[in-house]
Amino acid sequence: MELTANSSAEARADYILKQERRGKIKRLLRTVFSHLLLLPLAFLFILPFYWMISTSLKSDRQVFAWPLVWFPNPLVWQNYPDSIAFFPFWLYLRNTVFIAGTSVVGAVLSNSLVAYSLGCIRWKGRDILFLIAVATMMIPYQVVMVPLFITFSNLGWVGTWLPLIVPSFFGGAFFIFLLRQFFRTIPNDLIDAGKIDGAAHPRIFAQIVLPLARPALFTVGLFQFLNSWGDFTGPLIYLSDSKMYTISLGLQYFRLQHDTMWQKLMAASVMLTLPIIILFFFTQRTFIQGITMTGLKG
Amino acid sequence: MAVTSAPKKRVRMKKLERDDFMWGVIFASPWILGFLLLTGWPIVSSIYYSFTQYSVLSAPQWIGLGNFREMFTADDVFRRALGNSAYFAVFFVPLSIVSSIAIALLLNQKIRGQTIYRTIYFLPVLVPDVALSILWLWMLNPQVGLVNTIIWELFHVQGPGWVADPNWSKPAVILMSLWTIGRSIVIYLASLQDVPQDLYDAGAVDGTNWWQRIRHVTLPMISSVIFFNLITTMIGALQMFTVPYIMSQGDGRPAQSLMFYAMALYRNAFVYFKMGYACAMAWILFIIVMAATLLTLRSSNRWVYYAGG
Numbered sequence: 318m319e320l321t322a323n324s325s326a327e328a329r330a331d332y333i334l335k336q337e338r339r340g341k342i343k344r345l346l347r348t349v350f351s352h353l354l355l356l357p358l359a360f361l362f363i364l365p366f367y368w369m370i371s372t373s374l375k376s377d378r379q380v381f382a383w384p385l386v387w388f389p390n391p392l393v394w395q396n397y398p399d400s401i402a403f404f405p406f407w408l409y410l411r412n413t414v415f416i417a418g419t420s421v422v423g424a425v426l427s428n429s430l431v432a433y434s435l436g437c438i439r440w441k442g443r444d445i446l447f448l449i450a451v452a453t454m455m456i457p458y459q460v461v462m463v464p465l466f467i468t469f470s471n472l473g474w475v476g477t478w479l480p481l482i483v484p485s486f487f488g489g490a491f492f493i494f495l496l497r498q499f500f501r502t503i504p505n506d507l508i509d510a511g512k513i514d515g516a517a518h519p520r521i522f523a524q525i526v527l528p529l530a531r532p533a534l535f536t537v538g539l540f541q542f543l544n545s546w547g548d549f550t551g552p553l554i555y556l557s558d559s560k561m562y563t564i565s566l567g568l569q570y571f572r573l574q575h576d577t578m579w580q581k582l583m584a585a586s587v588m589l590t591l592p593i594i595i596l597f598f599f600t601q602r603t604f605i606q607g608i609t610m611t612g613l614k615g
Numbered sequence: 616m617a618v619t620s621a622p623k624k625r626v627r628m629k630k631l632e633r634d635d636f637m638w639g640v641i642f643a644s645p646w647i648l649g650f651l652l653l654t655g656w657p658i659v660s661s662i663y664y665s666f667t668q669y670s671v672l673s674a675p676q677w678i679g680l681g682n683f684r685e686m687f688t689a690d691d692v693f694r695r696a697l698g699n700s701a702y703f704a705v706f707f708v709p710l711s712i713v714s715s716i717a718i719a720l721l722l723n724q725k726i727r728g729q730t731i732y733r734t735i736y737f738l739p740v741l742v743p744d745v746a747l748s749i750l751w752l753w754m755l756n757p758q759v760g761l762v763n764t765i766i767w768e769l770f771h772v773q774g775p776g777w778v779a780d781p782n783w784s785k786p787a788v789i790l791m792s793l794w795t796i797g798r799s800i801v802i803y804l805a806s807l808q809d810v811p812q813d814l815y816d817a818g819a820v821d822g823t824n825w826w827q828r829i830r831h832v833t834l835p836m837i838s839s840v841i842f843f844n845l846i847t848t849m850i851g852a853l854q855m856f857t858v859p860y861i862m863s864q865g866d867g868r869p870a871q872s873l874m875f876y877a878m879a880l881y882r883n884a885f886v887y888f889k890m891g892y893a894c895a896m897a898w899i900l901f902i903i904v905m906a907a908t909l910l911t912l913r914s915s916n917r918w919v920y921y922a923g924g
Contacts, residue, residue, distance in 0.1 A: 348727075355718075362738070363735060365761075385761070434642030434643035439635055459900055460661055460898065461653070464657035464661045465657050467671065484649070487646060512631075546743060549861075566745075579753050593741045
């Protein structure tokens, strides 16, 4: 009896060992298989970037050469100063940075205030308000586009940057949602402790919540900057004087006038994209966190 | 002692509550104002304008259902635009969801270089719309574009005319849009990393295979995220504006194949100054978006699983 029990235990151990080995091989195969799919895909995702940059460094002849020129030679760096001269790049850059910068200030200020109210103060009506805020995300921009234009036009704001900047000072549902999510992770004890010390909400907000929320505020600022930087519809509707244009709008008009100067168009596109990519590499963690925070907790 | 202090305490509580209410309103006031001025009032006036003829230069003139009647009986551009946007949404939404989930699943194994892959797939999301459109116009150039060159090298057939060909211009926009699914990939990957490991271990013991685990463990666990992403992708697809606007030089060429709904609306408002008509179009868009969302929502209790409720 003892003998059989022993051998069956041995057999079981043997079996488990075999299974484990098989599992290891399986896992290895699966990793290899995954890389075989992911690597070419990554290559495809990189390719347009490479093509944008390499085109921006080609001579006029190489752009249209057949067979394709993969490695421009010589590198025509002159395309960059040329395209800067073609559309007033520095002016448009200044305009864009000013619009984006002031919008960032507006968004961080207003949304942090509102999110504090909806996330940290207990008052009647805050849940309804939050619900309405979330519901406004469902309304297509096109519904309010025309009446807003008419209102801004009555205020004499059409043709100025005000319609592109002022709305950010009134908060937006998306950012309120994101910040409230973050504020709620701040322990209530901290806020209550502040209250017991006799501090009113402005002080709790400024001295306790804001310092803790710095990463979330940074996320809001970052996303607002990106929105303003890449915005096309807003400038298209509201700006008419070409001296007021943003880079996005300027690039579109540049393209309409010279739609075969691909090397210069690509140089300009690189200059529009590169600042964002650089910003991303410096802030990658905040960035990804912000996206998952708003994408997951729906 | 206790008896006398009770009312005092209640008074104090009342005062705290009143304070909280006051500060709550004050702190929320930017958004309350913003909602009234930048959303509420425009919505109300948009409803009104949609029943009027309004060119900005003269006062709006009430025409009842005239705009809507014109839209559905006399406006070919409206019909084309509706069809184009529907075409784009119907193909793009499922394609983007399936491919981003597939990529996220591949990435979610303890695989070397996971963050590098994630970064690479995410980068296209950062490209501003104008640069994105111009870059892809160049990539998809029928004669010297990179895409057709690769097609020629691989299969020795002449690739399609893409944006120059009315039959291929929408597939071109779909292809280009698939390049920017990185945001969904990042969201799915994060939600996959939240799925508790012991669920898989339990599955492995039961001798299930890879596909069964995905089908019965993984997908149900992230179904609420899929649901949320489905809705936002759909809304975004139906409102697509900048990319087709730039690719078609603003007028939907070739042969109005790139006249997307939001573009037709924009043109009515700011090229033809038919403000009332544009508002009417916006409300039709709103109804379509709502209907699509509600349909998804209604189907959701059949396929969305909420952990703990």
